[in-house]
Amino acid sequence: MVFSRRGGLGAQDLLLSLLLLATWEVGSGQLHYSIPEEAKHGTFVGRIAQDLGLELAELVPRLFRVASKTHGDLLEVNLQNGILFVNSRIDREELCGRSAECSIHLEVIVDRPLQVFHVEVKVKDINDNPPVFRGREQIIFIPESRLLDSRFPIEGAADADIGVNALLAYTLSPSDYFSLDVQASDELSKSLWLELRKSLDREETPELRLLLTATDGGKPELQGTVELLITVLDVNDNAPLFDQAVYRVHLLETTANGTLVTTLNASDADEGVNGEVVFSFDSAISRDIQEKFQVDSSSGEIRLIDKLDYEETKSYEIQVKAVDKGSPPMSNHCKVLVKVLDVNDNAPELAVTSLYLPIREDAPLSTVIALITVSDRDSGANGQVTCSLMPHVPFKLVSTFKNYYSLVLDSALDRESLSVFELVVTARDGGSPSLWATASVSVEVADVNDNAPAFAQPEYTVFVKENNPPGCHIFTVSARDADAQENALVSYSLVERRVGERALSSYVSVHAESGKVYALQPLDHEELELLQFQPRQPNPDWRYSASLRAGMHSSVHLEEAGILRAGPGGPDQQWPTVSSATPEPEAGEVSPPVGAGVNSNSWTFKYGPGNPKQSGPGELPDKFIIPGSPAIISIRQEPTNNQIDKSDFITFGKKEETKKKKKKKKGNKTQEKKEKGNSTTDNSDQ
Numbered sequence: 228m229v230f231s232r233r234g235g236l237g238a239q240d241l242l243l244s245l246l247l248l249a250t251w252e253v254g255s256g257q258l259h260y261s262i263p264e265e266a267k268h269g270t271f272v273g274r275i276a277q278d279l280g281l282e283l284a285e286l287v288p289r290l291f292r293v294a295s296k297t298h299g300d301l302l303e304v305n306l307q308n309g310i311l312f313v314n315s316r317i318d319r320e321e322l323c324g325r326s327a328e329c330s331i332h333l334e335v336i337v338d339r340p341l342q343v344f345h346v347e348v349k350v351k352d353i354n355d356n357p358p359v360f361r362g363r364e365q366i367i368f369i370p371e372s373r374l375l376d377s378r379f380p381i382e383g384a385a386d387a388d389i390g391v392n393a394l395l396a397y398t399l400s401p402s403d404y405f406s407l408d409v410q411a412s413d414e415l416s417k418s419l420w421l422e423l424r425k426s427l428d429r430e431e432t433p434e435l436r437l438l439l440t441a442t443d444g445g446k447p448e449l450q451g452t453v454e455l456l457i458t459v460l461d462v463n464d465n466a467p468l469f470d471q472a473v474y475r476v477h478l479l480e481t482t483a484n485g486t487l488v489t490t491l492n493a494s495d496a497d498e499g500v501n502g503e504v505v506f507s508f509d510s511a512i513s514r515d516i517q518e519k520f521q522v523d524s525s526s527g528e529i530r531l532i533d534k535l536d537y538e539e540t541k542s543y544e545i546q547v548k549a550v551d552k553g554s555p556p557m558s559n560h561c562k563v564l565v566k567v568l569d570v571n572d573n574a575p576e577l578a579v580t581s582l583y584l585p586i587r588e589d590a591p592l593s594t595v596i597a598l599i600t601v602s603d604r605d606s607g608a609n610g611q612v613t614c615s616l617m618p619h620v621p622f623k624l625v626s627t628f629k630n631y632y633s634l635v636l637d638s639a640l641d642r643e644s645l646s647v648f649e650l651v652v653t654a655r656d657g658g659s660p661s662l663w664a665t666a667s668v669s670v671e672v673a674d675v676n677d678n679a680p681a682f683a684q685p686e687y688t689v690f691v692k693e694n695n696p697p698g699c700h701i702f703t704v705s706a707r708d709a710d711a712q713e714n715a716l717v718s719y720s721l722v723e724r725r726v727g728e729r730a731l732s733s734y735v736s737v738h739a740e741s742g743k744v745y746a747l748q749p750l751d752h753e754e755l756e757l758l759q760f761q762p763r764q765p766n767p768d769w770r771y772s773a774s775l776r777a778g779m780h781s782s783v784h785l786e787e788a789g790i791l792r793a794g795p796g797g798p799d800q801q802w803p804t805v806s807s808a809t810p811e812p813e814a815g816e817v818s819p820p821v822g823a824g825v826n827s828n829s830w831t832f833k834y835g836p837g838n839p840k841q842s843g844p845g846e847l848p849d850k851f852i853i854p855g856s857p858a859i860i861s862i863r864q865e866p867t868n869n870q871i872d873k874s875d876f877i878t879f880g881k882k883e884e885t886k887k888k889k890k891k892k893k894g895n896k897t898q899e900k901k902e903k904g905n906s907t908t909d910n911s912d913q
Contacts, residue, residue: 257628258335260311261349264319269312272302272348276309279335279344283309289337293346296600298322298331302348311346319350320387327389334631341582341595345628354392354445358384360453361511365439367421367457368555371429372464378408378420380472380560382509382546384441384451394444400437405457407439412473416544418562421455429459463553465496467504469561476563480537481570488520489563491527493549501553509546509560516545520565529563537569538604571609571658576602577666579652585671588642592635596622597668599632601654608657617651622670624652634668642672643709676714680706689744693752701735704742717742 260273276283281291286306293304293311303314323329329352335344360382367379386393397419399407404427408420419439435457442450470492478488495502506527508517520543521532529545545563550556578600586596603610614632616624621638634650648670655663682704689702708715718739724731737744 258344258346259349260346261351262313262317263351263353264317264322265353265355266313266317268314268316272311272313274309275304275311275335275346281309281337283307286337289339291335291337294334294336295331301331302333311348317350319352319389320356322350325387325389343595343598343627343633345631352389352392354388354443354447354449356387356392357449358386358395358441358443358451360384360439360441360451362453364454364456367455368460368557369423369427369457370460370462370464370466370557371427372462373423373427375423375426377423379423379466381419381421381439381455382511382560383417383419384453386441386443388443388445392443392445395441396444398440398442400439402435402437404432404435405437412562416564418472421457427459429461433459435459460555460557463497463501463551463555463557465501465551466557467493467495467549467551467559469493469549469559472561474561474563476565477568478531478535478565479568479570480535481572482531482535484531484533486531488529488531488565491522491529491547491549491561491563493527493559493561495549495551495557497551497553501551501557503552504549505552506547506549509548512546515540516543519543520545522547535567537567537606538573540567542566569606569609571605571656571660571662573604573609574662575612575654575656575664577652577654577664579666579668581668585673586636586640587673587675588640589675589677590636590640592637592639594636595633596636596670597634599624599634599652599666601630601632603654603656605656605658608659611657612654613657615653615655617653618648622648622650640672642674642711643678646672646674646711648672674711674714676710678709678714680708680717682706691746691750694749695746697746697748699746700743701746702744704737704744706742 258273258275258278262270262272275293276286276291281289285291286309291304291306293299293302295301300315301313301317302311304311317331319329322331329350331348331350333346333348335346336342365381367381369377369379383397384395386395395417397407397409397417399405399421404423404425405421406424408422410418410420412418421437435455437455437457438452439455440450440452442448474489474491476489478486491506493504493506495504505524506522507524508520508522519531519533519535520529522529527549529547543563543565545565546560547563548558548560550558580598580600581596582598583594583596586594599614601612601614603612612630614624614626616622616634621636621640622634623637625633625635627633634652650668650670652666652668653663654665655661683706687702687704691701695701704719706717706719708717719737719742720739721732721735721737726734732747734747734750735744736747
C-alpha cells in the first residue's frame with residue numbers, strides 16, 4: 228500500500244488495502260479481520276453478519292450488539308447491511324505502543340437464543356511516524372589536538388512505528404573532516420559516531436555544522452534531521468572514555484530501593500583536573516528515568532530509587548555522559564539498557580456477567596448461564612490463568628476463547644431438591660507460587676410445574692351418623708404440591724362413579740379450594756347391603772382381622788360411635804381403630820362378595836398386643852353389637868388344622884330391639900330389609 232505523508236489513503240489504494248488486509252477466517256469460534264491503522268471513518272472492515280452466518284433480518288430482533296472491554300468506540304456495525312466499519316481514528320502506537328502485535332478484541336452477542344462470538348481485528352502498522360531526534364541540534368566539543376580516526380558519539384533518532392517502518396538508516400551531510408560510523412547494538416538500536424578524517428585547526432575552523440538525517444524503512448519512507456554543531460577546542464584534548472559503549476542490566480520488578488544497578492567506568496588520558504571525570508544523566512533524559520534511577524557523579528554507581536513495575540514499563544534506556552573538568556570540558560556518552568523481569572505480583576481478575584438468571588429447572592443441558600472473563604497483568608506463565616468451579620455439578624465451565632469462559636448447565640436441575648446454587652469460580656495463574664482470585668455466582672432455579680399434588684395418606688376412613696342433615700361437612704381432605712407459587716395451587720374434585728344405581732356425586736361433594744367434603748343428602752344405613760366374610764387363621768400374635776365390604780364405593784362408614792360393645796352376656800369391649808380396606812396381609816378376607824367390589828370400603832377389626840385391654844382369642848365373645856346401629860356381628864374361628872370351612876363366617880344381623888323401631892319406617896320395602904337382616908344374624912350355613 229502507498230500512504231500519503233499525512234497518513235491518508237487514495238481511493239485505489241484504499242480498495243487494494245481492504246482487499247488485502249480485511250481478511251477473515253473462522254476457527255475455534257473466532258473471527259479474524261485486519262485493517263491498517265489511521266483508516267478513515269466508515270472504512271470497511273468485514274461483512275461480520277454474513278461471516279458469522281447470521282441473516283440481516285434477524286440482527287435487530289435478536290439484539291445484535293458488539294462490545295469491547297476497552298475499545299468499544301473504535302469499530303461499529305451497520306445493522307442494516309451487517310458490515311463492520313471503522314467508527315473513529317485508530318492509532319496503533321497509541322493503542323499498543325511498540326508491541327509487535329496489536330489487536331482489538333470484540334464480543335458479538337445475539338439473543339434468542341443466546342450466542343456469543345469472538346472477533347479479533349488486527350491493527351496493522353503503517354509508516355505514519357517519522358524518525359525523531361531529541362532536539363534540533365547536538366553540540367559536540369572536539370579539541371583541535373585530537374588524532375585522526377578519533378570517534379565522537381552522537382545520539383540517534385527514535386521512531387514510534389514497528390518493524391521495518393522503524394528500521395532507521397543514517398546519512399551525514401558531506402564533510403572533509405568527518406564521516407559517520409553506524410554500529411547496530413541490536414535489531415533496532417544503533418550507536419552512532421563521528422570519525423575524524425582530517426586534522427582540526429581551531430584557528431582555521433573554530434566551528435563546523437553538519438546535518439544528520441535518519442530515514443526509516445517504510446514505504447513511502449519518512450525522515451528526521453538534527454544539526455550537529457561541532458566546536459573545536461583548544462588544550463584539553465582527551466575526552467573520558469567508557470569501558471563499554473552499552474551496559475546491559477536485568478532487574479526483577481521487585482528489586483528493592485537502593486539496589487546497585489551497575490557501576491560505570493570511564494577514564495581520561497589527561498592529567499590533573501583535565502582527567503577528573505564527572506558522571507551525569509543526559510540532560511534530555513525522561514522524567515520517568517530520573518524518578519527511578521540515580522547516578523553518583525564521582526563513583527559512577529547507578530542505583531534504583533523507586534519501585535519498578537513490569538506491567539507499566541518493561542525496559543529503560545539510560546543515556547549517561549562523562550565530562551572531565553578541563554577547560555573547556557570534554558565529554559563522552561554511554562548507554563545503560565535496563566530490562567525489567569516479570570514477577571508474579573498480580574492476582575488474576577474475574578468479571579462475571581450474568582445472562583440467563585434465574586434458570587428454569589427444565590433448562591436443556593449446555594444452556595449458557597453466565598459469561599466469565601479473566602485477566603492477569605503479569606506475563607508468561609505468571610499471566611496464564613486457568614479457571615475452576617465449585618461445586619462441580621450440575622454446572623461446568625467451558626473455555627470459549629483465551630481468557631473467556633461460559634458457565635453452562637451440565638446436568639439436570641430439580642428446584643424441589645435445591646432451589647439456589649452458590650457457586651465459586653476460582654481463577655489461578657501459572658506463577659510459582661501461584662496467585663488466585665474468586666468470584667461468587669448465585670444461580671436461582673425457577674420453578675416448573677413438574678410435580679403432581681399428593682395427599683398425606685392414600686386412603687381416609689370417615690365415620691358419619693346416619694340421617695345427617697343435607698350439606699353437612701363430614702371431612703376435609705388436604706393435598707400439597709412440591710412446586711412453588713401458582714404451580715403449587717391445588718384444586719379438588721370427585722372421581723365420578725356409580726354407587727348402586729346412583730352417581731357418587733348425588734351423595735357427596737367436595738369444595739374445589741378448601742377440600743371440604745359435604746354430604747348432599749341424609750345417609751341411610753339400612754340402604755347398605757349386608758355381606759358375609761370368611762376370617763383368616765390368626766397369626767402367632769393372636770390378632771384377628773375381618774373386613775366388612777359395603778356395596779357403596781365410598782370412604783364414608785355409617786356408624787353412630789367409635790366403639791363396639793359385646794352382645795348380651797359379654798363384657799363391654801373398646802374396639803380397635805376401624806379403618807378402610809386394610810392393606811396388611813393379616814387382614815380378613817371376604818367370602819365371595821355379594822354386590823360389592825373387591826376394593827370396596829370395609830371394616831377391619833384387629834386384636835393384638837397393640838390393644839392390651841382386649842381379650843385373647845379364647846375369650847372373645849361370640850357376638851358384638853355396633854351401638855346405634857341395627858347390626859349384630861357374630862364371629863366364628865377357623866379350625867385349628869387351618870382347613871378353611873366355608874360354613875364359618877362373620878355374619879351381620881340386626882338387633883331385635885331395633886326391629887321394633889324400624890317397623891314405623893318406609894313401609895313394606897323397609898320391612899323386607901329388616902327381616903332379611905334378622906335372618907342373617909347367625910347364618911353359619913351360607
